[in-house]
Amino acid sequence: xxxxxxxxxxREYLDGEFPAAGAHLLECGECRGRCETVRECGVFVMDSxxxxxxxxxxxxxxxxxxxxxxxxxxxxxxxxxxWFVLLPKSxxxxxxxxxxxxxxxxxxxxxxxxxxxxxxxxxxxxxxDEDSFETAVVxxxxxxxxxxxxDVLVTPDGRIHALCLVTEEGEGQx
Amino acid sequence: MFEQLFATHYPRVVSMLVRVTGTRAxxxxxxxxxxxxxxxxxxxGEDLLPxxxxxxxxxxxxxxxxxxxxxxxxxxxxxxxxxxxxKLLQAxxxxxxxxxxxxxxxxxxxxxxxxxxxxSYKELAAACEVSAGSVGTLLVRxxxxxxxxxxxRFGDRR
Numbered sequence: 001x002x003x004x005x006x007x008x009x010x011r012e013y014l015d016g017e018f019p020a021a022g023a024h025l026l027e028c029g030e031c032r033g034r035c036e037t038v039r040e041c042g043v044f045v046m047d048s049x050x051x052x053x054x055x056x057x058x059x060x061x062x063x064x065x066x067x068x069x070x071x072x073x074x075x076x077x078x079x080x081x082x083w084f085v086l087l088p089k090s091x092x093x094x095x096x097x098x099x100x101x102x103x104x105x106x107x108x109x110x111x112x113x114x115x116x117x118x119x120x121x122x123x124x125x126x127x128x129d130e131d132s133f134e135t136a137v138v139x140x141x142x143x144x145x146x147x148x149x150x151d152v153l154v155t156p157d158g159r160i161h162a163l164c165l166v167t168e169e170g171e172g173q174x
Numbered sequence: 175m176f177e178q179l180f181a182t183h184y185p186r187v188v189s190m191l192v193r194v195t196g197t198r199a200x201x202x203x204x205x206x207x208x209x210x211x212x213x214x215x216x217x218x219g220e221d222l223l224p225x226x227x228x229x230x231x232x233x234x235x236x237x238x239x240x241x242x243x244x245x246x247x248x249x250x251x252x253x254x255x256x257x258x259x260x261k262l263l264q265a266x267x268x269x270x271x272x273x274x275x276x277x278x279x280x281x282x283x284x285x286x287x288x289x290x291x292x293x294s295y296k297e298l299a300a301a302c303e304v305s306a307g308s309v310g311t312l313l314v315r316x317x318x319x320x321x322x323x324x325x326x327r328f329g330d331r332r
Contacts (some may be wrong), residue, residue, distance in 0.1 A: 052196070
C-alpha cells in the first residue's frame with residue numbers, strides 16, 4: 001500500500017487537481033475518513049462564504065482612447081504620399097506617340113558666309129628707334145587723311161618704337 | 175496593459191468585495207480606490223496581480239472588521255413581512271462569517287475568498303504568490319482555521 005495522503009493532497013483530490021489519489025483512497029480506510037472530514041469542512045466554509053452574496057459581473061465598457069500618436073503618424077504618411085504623387089517629375093513622361101512618316105522636304109541651299117578677317121601685315125614698315133626696351137603697349141591708330149590702320153608700339157616714355165600697317169583682306173582673297 | 179488588467183480582474187475583485195463588505199456600492203468604491211493605486215504603480219503587468227488581490231482583500235476585510243465593531247441591530251418594524259425572518263437570519267449568519275473572515279490571517283482569508291470566486295489552483299497560486307503545489311495545503315489549513323474559529327465563537331456550524 002502506498003503512503004497515506006496529506007490533508008493538502010486530499011483537498012487537491014477533492015478539487016480535481018490530484019486524481020491519482022483515488023487509487024490510494026480505495027484501499028486506505030483512514031485516508032477515506034480524513035478525506036470526508038476535509039470535504040465536510042470545505043463544503044461548510046465555501047457555502048458560508050458563497051452565501052454572503054454574489055453579484056453579477058459589472059459590465060465594463062472600455063472606451064478606446066484616441067491615440068494622437070497614430071493620428072499624427074497617419075497624417076504624416078498621407079502627406080508624404082501626397083507629396084510623392086504631386087511632386088513634378090524630373091524625368092520626362094513616357095507618352096504614346098504616333099509615329100508617322102515625315103514629309104520630304106528639299107534641303108535649303110547652303111550659302112557659305114563671307115567672313116571678313118583683319119590680318120596684320122607681316123611687313124614691318126617703320127622702326128623709328130632701335131633702342132631696347134622692357135615694356136611697351138600696342139595701340140591701333142589711324143594714320144593720314146585716308147585713315148590707314150596701323151599698330152604702333154609705344155613705350156612708357158611715350159616714344160613710338162615700331163609701326164605695322166593693318167590691312168583688311170577677305171579670307172578667300174589672301 | 176492597465177486596461178487589460180482592469181477588464182480582466184475588476185469584476186472578480188468587485189464580486190469578492192461585495193461578499194466581504196456586504197454592499198455593492200462600498201465594494202465598487204474600494205475596488206476603484208485599489209485600481210487607482212494600481213494605475214500609479216511604476217511596474218506593470220501580471221506581477222501586480224498578488225498586490226492587487228492582497229490590497230483589495232485587506233481593504234475589504236478592514237471594512238468588515240469595522241462593520242462588526244460598529245454593528246447595530248436593525249430596528250424591528252411594526253409590520254413584519256413574511257420573508258423578513260429569513261432575511262434577518264441570513265443577515266445574522268453573514269455577519270458571523272464576515273467576522274470570522276476578519277479574524278483570519280489576511281492570506282488565509284484571501285485564499286478562501288478567491289477560491290469561493292471560482293479561481294483555479296493555478297490562478298490562486300499567481301494571485302497569492304504561492305507555489306501551485308502548496309495551494310491545496312494552504313487551502314485546507316485556511317478552511318480548518320475558519321471552521322475552528324467559527325465553532326469557537328458561535329458554537330456550531332449553523
